[in-house]
Structures are given as C-alpha cells and as structure tokens.
Amino acid sequence: MSNTLKEVLASNKKYSENFTKGSLSLPPARKFAILTCMDARLDPAKFAGLNEGDAHVIRNAGGRASDDAIRSLVISHKLLGTQEWFVIHHTDCGMQLFTNEIMGNLLFETLDTSEFDGKNWRNPNAKGGSIEGKFINWLTFANLEQSVVDDVSRLRYHPLVPPYIPIYGFIYDVRTGKLIEVPKAMEIGKPR
Amino acid sequence: MSNTLKEVLASNKKYSENFTKGSLSLPPARKFAILTCMDARLDPAKFAGLNEGDAHVIRNAGGRASDDAIRSLVISHKLLGTQEWFVIHHTDCGMQLFTNEIMGNLLFETLDTSEFDGKNWRNPNAKGGSIEGKFINWLTFANLEQSVVDDVSRLRYHPLVPPYIPIYGFIYDVRTGKLIEVPKAMEIGKPR
Numbered sequence: 001m002s003n004t005l006k007e008v009l010a011s012n013k014k015y016s017e018n019f020t021k022g023s024l025s026l027p028p029a030r031k032f033a034i035l036t037c038m039d040a041r042l043d044p045a046k047f048a049g050l051n052e053g054d055a056h057v058i059r060n061a062g063g064r065a066s067d068d069a070i071r072s073l074v075i076s077h078k079l080l081g082t083q084e085w086f087v088i089h090h091t092d093c094g095m096q097l098f099t100n101e102i103m104g105n106l107l108f109e110t111l112d113t114s115e116f117d118g119k120n121w122r123n124p125n126a127k128g129g130s131i132e133g134k135f136i137n138w139l140t141f142a143n144l145e146q147s148v149v150d151d152v153s154r155l156r157y158h159p160l161v162p163p164y165i166p167i168y169g170f171i172y173d174v175r176t177g178k179l180i181e182v183p184k185a186m187e188i189g190k191p192r
Numbered sequence: 193m194s195n196t197l198k199e200v201l202a203s204n205k206k207y208s209e210n211f212t213k214g215s216l217s218l219p220p221a222r223k224f225a226i227l228t229c230m231d232a233r234l235d236p237a238k239f240a241g242l243n244e245g246d247a248h249v250i251r252n253a254g255g256r257a258s259d260d261a262i263r264s265l266v267i268s269h270k271l272l273g274t275q276e277w278f279v280i281h282h283t284d285c286g287m288q289l290f291t292n293e294i295m296g297n298l299l300f301e302t303l304d305t306s307e308f309d310g311k312n313w314r315n316p317n318a319k320g321g322s323i324e325g326k327f328i329n330w331l332t333f334a335n336l337e338q339s340v341v342d343d344v345s346r347l348r349y350h351p352l353v354p355p356y357i358p359i360y361g362f363i364y365d366v367r368t369g370k371l372i373e374v375p376k377a378m379e380i381g382k383p384r
Contacts, residue, residue: 004224004276005360011241012371019369021233026286028232032196038248038264040220041213043237049203052238056230059251061264068260071328072230072253078298080286084196094218094272106270112354114384123351132351136263159315159324162304168197177211179204192306 024053026080032056033076035151036088037063037095041174044088048179056082062095063088064139065151074160085165087151087189088179090172095140095147103140107133144171145182152185156192163192216245218272224248225268227343228280229255229287233366236280240371248274254287255280256331257343266352277357279343279381280371282364287332287339295332299325336363337374344377348384355384 033056056076076082113130141147148169169185225248268274307318333339340361361377
C-alpha cells in the first residue's frame with residue numbers, strides 16, 4: 001500500500017471517529033453551487049465558509065463552464081434546488097501556462113500513455129505518445145478576467161439555465177486568499 | 193446583494209485576514225488527485241486530510257470519470273505531476289435517483305429554462321422547457337459499487353492515462369464519514 005493511500009486512510013479514520021454530520025440531507029442547505037478550479041491551493045469550503053451540507057462544489061481544470069460543469073449545475077438546480085451559482089477562477093492558474101497545441105503535441109510525443117505496453121506501440125500512429133490529446137479541447141485560457149466573463153456568459157445564455165439564477169464571477173487570489181469580483185462577469189451574470 | 197453573496201464574502205474576509213498560505217507553489221505537494229462528487233455533504237479536504245497545496249480535487253455530479261474529468265486528470269498528471277488518483281463516489285447519491293430519460297423529459301416539460309423569455313418561447317419546439325436536456329448524457333447510475341468499477345475502468349484503459357498510475361476506487365459513506373474500499377475497482381485500478 002502506498003504512503004499516500006495509507007495517509008489518506010489514516011486521516012479518514014480520524015475524521016470518521018469524530019463524525020457528527022451523519023444526518024444531513026441530500027439537497028444543499030444554503031441552496032447555492034460553486035464552480036471552481038481543481039488547483040491544490042484552493043479550499044472552497046474554507047475560502048467561502050462552507051460546512052458539510054451547505055453547497056455544491058464543482059471543480060475541474062480551470063474551473064471552466066465545460067459541458068460537464070453544465071451537466072452538474074443543471075442537476076444542482078433542477079433536482080437539488082440551488083438558486084445561485086458562483087464561477088471562481090484564480091491567479092497563477094496552470095491553464096494559462098499552455099495551449100491546446102502544446103498539450104496535444106506533448107501527449108503525442110511523450111512516452112507515458114497507455115498506448116505503449118512497455119515494449120510495443122499498440123497504435124502505430126502513437127509514436128512516442130497518443131494522438132488522442134489532439135482531439136480534446138483542453139480549455140486553456142490566455143486572459144484570466146476574460147475567462148471568468150466567458151464562463152459566466154456561457155452559463156447565462158445556455159438553453160438549460162433558467163434566466164432567474166444569479167451567476168457571480170470572481171477571481172480567487174492564491175497569494176492573499178481573497179475573492180475579487182469581476183465586474184463585467186457580475187453584470188452579465190445578473191438575472192434577466 | 194443577496195444574503196448568500198454577503199455571507200460568502202464575509203466568510204472570505206475572515207479567511208483572508210488570517211491567510212498564511214500565500215507562498216504555496218502550483219504543483220500539488222503530495223502528488224495525488226481526487227475525483228469525487230459535488231454533493232454538499234462531502235468535504236474532501238476534511239475526509240481525506242488535505243491542507244491547501246496538497247492535492248488536486250476534481251468534482252462533478254456523481255464524481256464520474258467524464259470526458260471533462262479525464263481532461264482535468266491528464267493535466268493533473270502530465271503538467272502538474274500527480275502520480276496517484278482516487279475515484280470516490282458516495283452513498284445516498286442523487287445520481288441514483290433518476291435516469292437520462294427522466295431528466296430529459298423533466299427539462300423538456302418544465303418552464304424554467306432560458307428558452308422562455310417570460311412571455312414567449314424562442315424555440316417553438318421548447319414547449320414548457322428545452323429539448324437540449326435530451327441531448328446530454330446525465331451520467332446517472334443504478335448501482336453504486338458498479339459505478340466506481342466503471343469509472344476506475346474507464347480511466348485505467350483510457351489512451352491518455354499512463355499504465356503506471358495507481359487508481360483507487362472508494363465509496364464515501366455520508367452517514368459515517370468513512371471511506372470504504374471497492375475491491376473490484378482497486379484490482380482494476382492497479383498499475384499494469
């Protein structure tokens with residue numbers, strides 16, 4: 001068993017020994033959802049003041065309003081009653097450090113994908129890596145504020161998103177722990 | 193300003209006033225990633241013992257190995273160095289309570305999508321809702337253990353996932369706070 005696995009299970013043992021949250025119900029008590037980045041430095045429960053049971057938290061690379069984030073948010077609202085959504089990107093995000101082209105080439109050229117079995121390439125076109133990465137939109141971005149505006153805008157005008165849900169756009173500053181409003185996103189995200 | 197927004201900003205003010213994590217670096221210090229559900233009752237930092245900076249956390253409805261979760265995990269490994277991944281679904285998950293058909297019909301039949309402007313339907317086929325929901329795979333599941341096995345398996349055999357990354361499959365019990373191993377998923381998730 002790896003050290004990581006041992007440590008996670010030891011932490012979980014401690015957490016469950018003092019567990020007092022066993023009777024919470026399924027729908028979020030505070031009726032809102034946060035979409036943010038997977039970045040290790042972000043702890044949405046801490047930076048937004050959430051207790052267990054309060055709010056949905058959706059996280060992916062960049063905190064982007066991907067199709068899958070929309071799947072999650074529509075379920076969050078329609079089946080589980082959230083009425084307000086936050087989109088929170090952050091400073092020093094990895095998604096600003098590369099592009100679709102860089103990622104596609106990197107995965108095509110390097111050795112450690114499952115198309116290599118240790119001896120042979122199962123796919124003769126997978127020279128050094130896999131072509132698959134070139135068929136994925138990695139959802140990188142060049143401008144942080146604009147990425148928040150774009151994502152709030154995509155949600156605001158999505159056919160499955162009700163016009164009365166406020167969508168708030170923020171940037172989390174990893175140096176200060178502060179949430180900074182993105183005014184243009186807040187304007188676009190207002191209920192219509 | 194809504195009460196929710198006020199409360200979140202007040203909590204963030206407190207958090208940032210005592211903020212000591214401003215010098216953490218971008219790659220996760222403990223080199224692992226967790227894929228889990230957006231459910232409000234789950235606090236992965238607490239149940240798995242994570243401090244800011246330790247690990248990537250990816251969350252969506254169900255904690256499913258969606259295309260977007262794979263996008264995030266591949267970035268997590270290839271660009272930011274995570275070497276072990278956890279897939280953690282949970283008891284009493286909303287994704288077991290409905291099906292693609294139910295969700296598609298619900299969104300087609302009910303009134304609160306943005307295709308209704310308060311007076312008129314912009315799409316004449318959007319009678320009472322939107323057809324869009326029928327074109328989305330909502331990634332519901334009927335069997336909890338099997339969903340973990342399926343998702344670990346999808347990751348294990350994905351062409352962009354290196355064979356040497358261990359993928360662990362667990363169920364989080366919302367009544368007890370405990371992580372429960374899914375043996376079949378652990379077997380499939382082993383490095384090959």
